[in-house]
Amino acid sequence: MIARRALVSGRVQGVGFRFFARRAAESEGVAGWARNLPDGRVETFVEGEDGAVDRYLSKIRRGPVGGRVDDVLVHEETPEGLTSFRITG
Numbered sequence: 001m002i003a004r005r006a007l008v009s010g011r012v013q014g015v016g017f018r019f020f021a022r023r024a025a026e027s028e029g030v031a032g033w034a035r036n037l038p039d040g041r042v043e044t045f046v047e048g049e050d051g052a053v054d055r056y057l058s059k060i061r062r063g064p065v066g067g068r069v070d071d072v073l074v075h076e077e078t079p080e081g082l083t084s085f086r087i088t089g
Contacts, residue, residue, distance in 0.1 A: 003032075003047035003077040006060060010070035012042045018087045020064035028052040028059075031082035035089040047079040 008017070013036050021034040021044050030048030037043050046056050063069040 001047060001079045002050050002053050003045065003079040004053055004057060005043065005045045005075045005077050006057060007037075007073045007075075008042045008044065008060060008063075008069055008071070009040070010063070011068040012063065013040055015067035016064050017042050017067050020067070021060060022085050022087055024056050024059040025085035028056045030056050031084055033082075033086045033088050035087070045077065046085075047077075047082055 018034040018036065021042070025032060025046060028048070030046045030052050032044060032046035034042060034044040044060065046053055048056075057072070057074060061069055061072050
């Protein structure tokens with residue numbers, strides 16, 4: 001079990017990015033959350049099996065149709081034992 005926090009910049013607010021992230025998480029069987037930040041980025045936290053987290057992050061790097069991902073900063077985190085993926089803020 002691993003956990004990663006990602007800060008995603010580009011045109012990622014107002015394009016359904018958080019909902020895209022939730023679908024990506026559900027398809028990979030990982031748990032976590034996504035939220036908009038005041039500076040225009042989206043922050044996401046995800047935890048699960050190594051391969052599933054990597055596949056989720058790969059999808060996040062592409063982003064939804066209508067969006068544009070310019071950069072993704074990924075930080076290693078400690079798993080929290082989450083059981084679902086939620087959209088916050």
